[in-house]
Amino acid sequence: MNGTQIPATLGGSCVIAEIDCHRSPDTTDCTVHAVTLNADWSIETPHDLAAEEIAEALGGYCDCLELRRRAIPAAQEWLDLHLRRTRARVRYDPDEGWVVIDEVHDCCWGMGYWFRDAAAAVEHATSPSHVAAKHGAWFHHARPLIEALRVHWAPELESRWRSPELGELTRDPAAGRALWEAGIPPAVALDMLAHIPAVTGVVPLSYFLGIAHLESYPGRDRELARQTSAQEALWLVWSPASPAPRRPVAFGELLAATHGSAQQALRLMDVGYTAADLDELARAIGGTTSTSSRLLLTWVAVGCLPRGDDLRHVTGPAPEAATLDALVANERIRRSGISRTQVGLLVSSASPWALIDAVEDGVRTPHDLTTWQRRRRDHW
Structure with a gap:
């Protein structure tokens, strides 16, 4: 055999x-x-x-x-x-996310499986x-x-994924393992750099994922060879998987921060977030930019646009959209003039009725709410 x-x-x-x-x-x-x-x-x-x-x-x-x-x-x-x-055999689908190409009877045939990232798709395949x-x-x-x-x-x-050279190029000591889990061995990843000989500096992991798992298109390699910006190169690799954004560099930066999720990058860019916002939130919550992206999108889904420092003091998850709708429509809340995002941040850390009292007392941020709650406890 x-x-x-x-x-x-x-x-x-x-x-x-x-x-x-x-x-x-x-x-x-x-x-x-x-x-x-x-x-x-x-x-x-x-x-x-x-x-x-x-x-x-x-x-x-x-x-x-x-x-x-x-x-x-x-x-x-x-x-x-x-x-x-x-x-x-995995690929990125702009509508479904990461999918396994070979659906198999008695396993995943017709199940509509999609996976949160390339590594999860590779793990299944x-x-x-x-x-x-x-x-x-x-x-x-x-x-x-x-x-x-x-x-x-x-x-x-256990040893095949190790690559100090790859860690240095990506400024990520875990790059070798992350790419290995996404189906890309270090030697293959290093070979992929031949497409971008003029790019200097940090190369995002998303670049390697795109080269490995997205189909090329006419002229791509010629354009890649001309690039000096890793973000421009990243956009060129991923552009077939998403609508062409107006700001390819900003899109490339977000794509790198979200670890290759074109859907997340486009959604965040549509509502005004940048890679710097994800960095800020990652520092605030002690997580990664990929974690920050997923967290922000739970808030975007209910019509809120918080910033990193806002979420530092939030103790709960994003509220249900219906809860937010009811609070924003409340007459006492409406008179206060606070935004839907402010209401969402406050209700994630307090009951709706306590929130209404707090807003009437001038509370506007989660930090103000913590102080207000402490004073109320001390008073009682």
Whole structure:
């Protein structure tokens, strides 16, 4: 068989797995025995597989023949995917987000699966259940084989993502692991820099994700080679996945801050946020710019546009839109003249009725609310 070779151990055998060997395809009645996986992907079992093939032609059944036909190719593909010898087939869809290209029956066919980021899509596309279903393998065969391979290759899998050079280029010491989890090994990522020879400075991780998982288009590489700005280059890579923004540099900066989510970057830019706003919020809450993006969008969804310092003192999540609508329409709130965003920030930290009293007492920010609540407790 072709594929990644399994180095033999000192004992001459390679990988040994305990599998359930079913007596027929329609029963769970089984015996448990060892299967040895050799370096050339041949297997050794307690069965005489040549004799079992003859018996099968005469109407018999041997579970380990099914294992050899389907589970071995599945295990082979799983190992190639996890060593990043084969790229996981995922893509970015501007309407749905990250999706797995090969939907598989008995796994994700017709389910409309979409994933929050490239790494989550790759995790599914390379999972034992997905790969086994893709090959039509019984999971009771594929799972123990893949688990044995995982243990056997653990040291190699743990070290392959490391790349000091990539960490320096991206100014992110975890860049190698982040790209590896998104299906991109360090050597491939470094090769991608050949597209942008004139760019100096920090290269966002989103650039590598776009090159790996978005289709190219005529003239793209020629335009990339002319760029000196990483943000302009980023926009050129991602422009087929989103409407062309009026300000490509600002879009590129937001795209980098949101870790390659064109949907998030465009939505944030539409309501006036910049990458600097995400940086400010990340510092305020002690998180990442990607976390900041998701947090801000929960507020944008209910019609609020808070800033980083606003959210520093907020103790709860964004309120329900219906709750906000009712409060903004309240006569006592309307007389105060405060904005919908201010109301949202306050109600996330207080009950609606306490909020109304607080607003009438001049409270306008979450910090004011904390002081007002303390005074009320001290008074009572």
